[in-house]
Each structure stands twice: as C-alpha cells, then as structure tokens.
Amino acid sequence: MSEAYWRWPESSWLREGRDWRDASGVAAGIDVGTTSTQAAIFCDGELHGYANIHTGPDFRAAAERAMALAAGGSGLKTENMQRIAATGFGARNAVCATKFLDEVQCHGRGARFMYGPEATTVADLGGQTTKCVRLYDWDRVRDFVMSDKCATGMGRSVEMMADMLQVPITEMGARSLDVEKDPEPVSTTCYSFANPETIGLLRTGFKEAPYSGNEVLAAYLFAVAWRILGSIGKLYDLDAGDVKVHGSLAFTGGLAKNAGITRRLERALGTTALSSVHDPQLAGAIGAALLA
C-alpha cells in the first residue's frame, strides 16, 4: 500500500493582528494523545493560537512540535508562558508543562469554551479512549463514562480500516451515509472482531445480497457509533425520559469529524449536536490551558 489513506490533515490556527508581547499573561495547554497531539495558547484569557498534529512514535517530539506550531513563528517560546498544563495519555512527555491535569476535566472545560455554555454532554471520541462526560450547568463534572477495554482504540481502528478498505479517512463518513438504509452493524464488541468482519462483508457470494462499498462502510461505522451510544446512554436514564441530552451534546476528538459516526449518533439520540468554529480535536488542550 503506497498511499496512506489513514493520514488525516493536521491543522493550526493563529489569531491575526494580535501580538503575544502585548498580553500580560500567556497560558498554554497541551494534550498529548496516543494518536494526535494538540497545543492551545491563550493570551489574557483569549484564544491566541492552536495546533493539531499526528503524535507518531516519539511522544516528546510531538509535544514540542505541537507547541511550536501553535506559536506560529511569532517568536513565542515556552519560557514566555506563565502557565503550561498538560493532559492526555502522554502528558508526562510534555516536558515544558508545570502542571498535569485530568483528561475528563479538560475535555469538559474545553468543550464548554468551544461549544458554548449549553454543552453539558461531551463525548470525546479519541484515538485511544472514548470519554463521555456529563457536566452540571456550571463547570463541574457530574458523571463520566470511559470506554472499557474492549471498546478501546476506536479512533485508531478507524484509521486502520481506512487503510484496509483504501478509502481516505476524510471521505469515509460521507460515503457511509450515501446508502438507502443502514445495514446491520458488524460486531459491536471489539475492534479486532469488527475489522476482519467488515472485510468479510466484501466476500461476494457469502451473503445473499452482497454489500456495496458504501454499505460496508455503513455497517462498520454503525458499529462504532453503537459502542459510543452505549457510553452516552450510561450518563442518562433515557428510558425514564431524561432528555437533558437534547441540545446539550458536543462531540470532540478525531472521530467528531466523521459524519458517518456523528450523524448516526444524532439520529439515535434524536438531537442535533452543537457545532464549533474550532477544530473539535482541540477540546483537551483548550481545557488544559483554561485550567492551567
């Protein structure tokens, strides 16, 4: 396989016409994940710049590169920052950090900033873990659910699947939605079951009606969405009419960019997710910067 279908585009943003030297306080947050690393910089409580990159095999280098990219060549160095907080799986590799924070708290706080005060249900769909957080109407975590072992590595498994099916990761979602009716999902237990099963759907002649390419994608992403739905469901008593999830839902993390997953979740929960102008993967880093 010559092309890297899994490789999603990195992103960075810098507020224009604003010099960090004019600010009285600079704070930064850095979220070193298993799959992606983000850095966010705040000047006087205002978002100044951010970057979102692939982590790769060297966690320490990724942390440094994300921070440099977020500063955007403005000459801002970590020495110029008063407070730096790190979070995520590889937080200890952010050597510049002065503080280490809990991921659930960071994502909750970051999502509030990005999606507005109504965001009280935050589903972080990351490379390694899926974290679903329920917040009070103020910035405090009421309850949270982390993916357990067999639902782990969801983001990475989608990357792996993009390569196996040879579909660019950014196109998977839209293609999976281009089906008349959702087929039954593949195994919803574990991705090492789901991935070979998805490939198995391509065995024409095995099923009565062979799946089209888009239907295979639909069956796979449906299974991913199903597992996430289970986590969100644990935060609410949906059967008893706990409708606090309506209008309060924010998706963060890499899989939030996959419409094939988010649309299916919205459909199942009967609500529309909030949207943000910022890259949804940034929630952890922004939250860390705000809590620094």
Add this chain to the structure above:
Amino acid sequence: MVTAGVDAGFESVKVVVLEDGKVLSRALGTSGGLERKKAVLAVWDEALKAAGIPASSVARTVATGQGKYDADFADGCVTEPIADGRAASFVFPEAESVVDIGADQARVVPLKGDGVLQTALSQKCSSGIGAFIRHMAGRLEIGLDGLGALAPDACGGKTVNDGCIVFAELDALELLNQNVPRKEVAGALINAMAVRLNSVIQDKVVPPRDGAVLFGGITKNAALVEALKARSGINFIVPEHAEYGCALGAALIAADEGGAAPKQ
C-alpha cells in the same frame, strides 16, 4: 497445458501462471480495499503480460482466497487450505503439514497422502495479525523491512500483551510513552505475535518438528519467522516465493482433472 491460480487475499492479490508444472510468471498487487474486483483484474493482466501470453491461452483458471468470488474470469474455486496443501506437496513432496500465515488468517493444514482432512484456523483474537504487523510498522515509523530485520533479542527485555492485538497495541503505546526505543517496542511486538501465532499452531493439529512448510506474506518478515521457529520448536521450511503458496496451489489444481468445484 497452461493454467493459472488467483489468490485474492485480504491485503494482496497473487497470481501464478503455470505451464506443465513450470512457473511462467508471478504477479502480486494490492487487494484494492473496496475495489477488489478491479485490483484482481489488474494483477491478472500483469501476470499475463509477464508470461507473454493472452488470456485465451490459459486453459483453466482457479481462484482461491477470501475474495475468490471477485475473480469473475476464473473457471472454478477452491478453499484456501486445499490450495495450500496442494502447493506444499508440490514444492516439498515429503511435507507433512503446511502453515499459511497471511494478513488476515493463520492456518495449519496437516497433509495425509493427497487429501486434507483437517485444518486449524486462527480464532477471533488472533485474526488480522499480518495486517496488524503492517499497521504497527507504520505506527512505529520503522517500516516492514525494518521490522523484519530486527535481531532476535531486539526487545531488550520489554514485553507486550500476547493475548489480544488491541491490548498489545495499548502496551506498545505505553512503552513509547516511557520513551523506550522504538526498536525495543518493535521487538516486543514481534515476540508477542510469535506467541499468539504459536497458540494457533499448537492448538489442534500440531505440525511435526521437521517437514512443515510455511507459506504466506509473513515469510517476508525474517524476524517473526525466526521468533516463531524458536517459540514453536518447529523447523519450518520456507520455500522461495512462499507468499504465492495459495496461488500456486490453485494453479496446480486447475491442471488436475476435475480438481476444483465449478463456479457458483
């Protein structure tokens, strides 16, 4: 008589063109993901071109592999263990067992006379090992060649979970997080995969110490083959072009009279 075998696998498509027991050409290409049908045709054309013959000169074509039905042009199909068995006894007549480890599946096929009576397949938790190894080679940014060239003791005492690839990857990431050199992480992964594969090999039909042939894409990874030999105590015979094992078997069966089931 010219015959051909097509092995449409999980990750790659292999074609062997055979004339009276002599290989005319071989071709290997990607399985094309969702576009496997097209990919099969492309590799097929490549093999014919390499052999320098038109498709009409091929008397019979037999397909195998999990995408065997994607080879529309084939005259018949055989299951993978049958193809493996046929090829193993062809390249090594004394073979008593054949082990084929590909991107998706690992198979153990004991041979008795001409027939295949039994097979052992990898179970859910050890499926997709070949694909996982490729994924990890990319993730560690050392490439498949780098992974295959690792020394037997590359792991430096590090270990990862050997029961499940999901846990194995998580352990590997934790090692990276501790800034363990990536060669050691890769070594630990190779050892874990050898343990995992060995559990399939020792499961139901244990191959003899000598006289077991190893086929499949895994043979490209020297480090893993060595680790597997050490772990299982089996002296695998790795023939040349071992990744074409199944395709060769299919081509041989195409030459056998009434060798393959007609296409459904």
